[in-house]
Amino acid sequence: MENKDFIKPYYESKIVESPDGEEIKVNPLEDYFCGEAPKSHAPNSNKLWESFLNWARAESLWVLGFGTGCGSMEILPLMTPRFDAYRFGVQMRPTPRQSNVIIISGYLSVKTLKRAIRSYEQMQNPKYVMALGSCTINGGMYYDSYNTINRLDHYMPVDVYITGCMPRPEALLAGFEEMKRLIKAGKGEKANEYAENFEWYKANQKKIIKDWNMPDYNW
């Protein structure tokens, strides 16, 4: 089926005229984005310092406000006074640059996966992924859908899974506790895993995102 590429004008190279009348050639894919693959960061050699850093990381989990499926409904009561996740150092942020946790809340369609990958790659290290609901584990009730992925860990490195369909906000709080425990124990290194297995993740992502019209690494 014929598809028109909408964002093509934004990424194909063009000649722009500067205020002085100078002509500048702009290639957005090279000039606006970094094409380099991500690098893995070794933990600090001083163990005491590293454990202090891990404690600090664990106590400030800033979540990207990005809802993918029905699970995003569970995040609203989580942040309001009844469950009040703020008391655990969890808060929502509007942009990927300001956050270090992305919650994939429920089923993930291919179209959304493309946006989720872009958001994840724009987040700065250290960063963590939380997968919510059975859809992210094995497809859940959408296991035979033409348009939703089955296993999230083939496309993004997942730190904590929360089971249920849908998990209650209490389960999410327990998931945050588990994530804190992992980070404090020095096991929240999934961003490094992503960098080390970058080729494998990219191949899986490109297998299903057929109109790949963005840079390989988007930060």
Place this chain on the structure above:
Amino acid sequence: MQEIIERISKVFSVEEVVQQNNHQWFITVPKKQALESVTYLRDREGFVHFVLLSCADWIESGKFQLTYLLNHPVKKIDLGIRVFIDRENAEMESAHYLWEQIATYQRELYEMFGINFPNSPRLTDPLLLEGWDNIPPMRRDFDTLKYVEKTYFPTPGRKSNDPGTYMKEKLYPNE
């Protein structure tokens, strides 16, 4: 409602009338008269609210069934106009000039069923499926499970039960 159907039967060749409930009727008209009857109902009978345009795939008889569902806001009744079109090289006249939002429904039908609506605005722009390269997924000859097994890394050893028989075995084994 009967009066409306009698009046429309005099103008168009209505093939079938189905009463779904007290406030919903469906009539079947030939393809050539479909948009004429929709226009007639909108302009003469007061069905000014367009509810939806849907499609069903009757693969056995090789037909797509389009339903233009209209609503009468004063009488609080719905009337659906059903049209059967050929499944092979499916094509239907575009109705976007009647209500603008029909163009979006037609984009969806183009994407999900592969029905062509000539001259419909932005018809071929992707709506939900970006870069889809298979047959349209809502056609019944598209095997979703096979596609998933080929594409999405399904969990090995996953079992699924038929809810009806599973519940019966667990809850009422003796019945």
